[in-house]
Amino acid sequence: DAGVTQSPTHLIKTRGQQVTLRCSPKSGHDTVSWYQQALGQGPQFIFQYYEEEERQRGNFPDRFSGHQFPNYSSELNVNALLLGDSALYLCASSPLTPLAGGSGANVLTFGAGSRLTVL
Amino acid sequence: TQLLEQSPQFLSIQEGENLTVYCNSSSVFSSLQWYRQEPGEGPVLLVTVVTGGEVKKLKRLTFQFGDARKDSSLHITAAQPGDTGLYLCAGVANYGQNFVFGPGTRLSVLP
Numbered sequence: 001d002a003g004v005t006q007s008p009t010h011l012i013k014t015r016g017q018q019v020t021l022r023c024s025p026k027s028g029h030d031t032v033s034w035y036q037q038a039l040g041q042g043p044q045f046i047f048q049y050y051e052e053e054e055r056q057r058g059n060f061p062d063r064f065s066g067h068q069f070p071n072y073s074s075e076l077n078v079n080a081l082l083l084g085d086s087a088l089y090l091c092a093s094s095p096l097t098p099l100a101g102g103s104g105a106n107v108l109t110f111g112a113g114s115r116l117t118v119l
Numbered sequence: 120t121q122l123l124e125q126s127p128q129f130l131s132i133q134e135g136e137n138l139t140v141y142c143n144s145s146s147v148f149s150s151l152q153w154y155r156q157e158p159g160e161g162p163v164l165l166v167t168v169v170t171g172g173e174v175k176k177l178k179r180l181t182f183q184f185g186d187a188r189k190d191s192s193l194h195i196t197a198a199q200p201g202d203t204g205l206y207l208c209a210g211v212a213n214y215g216q217n218f219v220f221g222p223g224t225r226l227s228v229l230p
Contacts, residue, residue: 004161033218035220040222040225041222041223042123042125042207042220042221042222042223043162043207043220044220045217045218045219045220056217090161090162092161106211107164107167108162108164108218109164110161110162110163111161112159112160112161113160113161
């Protein structure tokens with residue numbers, strides 16, 4: 001059972017460029033969330049997609065946009081890259097409804113991330 | 120805005136020692152999760168605590184949720200080099216859909 005897969009694993013861009021990161025969720029998961037993790041920090045929530053729509057959004061500018069496809073995979077796009085966008089971008093998938101009989105809290109399954117360096 | 124603080128930020132100990140790391144917030148969460156993240160990997164869920172005062176054990180790891188559901192602790196007994204990693208706590212709100220992560224505690228266990 002494949003978990004969450006992300007591509008590319010590493011990439012280098014220059015200021016002002018645009019980048020697209022890709023994510024395939026775990027089998028059986030229909031919700032995809034994206035997080036930005038700066039060096040030495042915890043993950044910061046960017047946005048969440050379900051049924052091909054953005055359901056929730058964190059405190060990130062409009063330069064950050066996303067998309068979810070009918071097969072539940074997702075893309076994160078960042079335009080007009082800044083040096084401060086350098087980070088590990090994590091994709092996490094989950095079922096929309098918390099597991100029946102569980103704690104009521106959803107379980108996030110993370111990919112290994114895409115490390116973006118902006119020069 | 121819900122914020123989580125974790126302490127200590129860094130911890131370096133010898134194999135066999137015990138340690139406790141803390142996760143604190145001024146906000147109440149419906150539940151709290153602990154994750155461990157190793158270099159080059161995404162965070163992996165260790166445990167979810169739901170009830171105020173709840174204690175859960177996972178081998179040498181003991182997790183506790185504060186009575187008011189605002190804070191949590193993770194205690195590791197007889198730490199091993201394999202415990203090395205970044206320990207993240209995440210407060211869960213909005214019926215399990217909103218996750219707020221703390222900055223993490225970076226643990227290094229030396230052989």
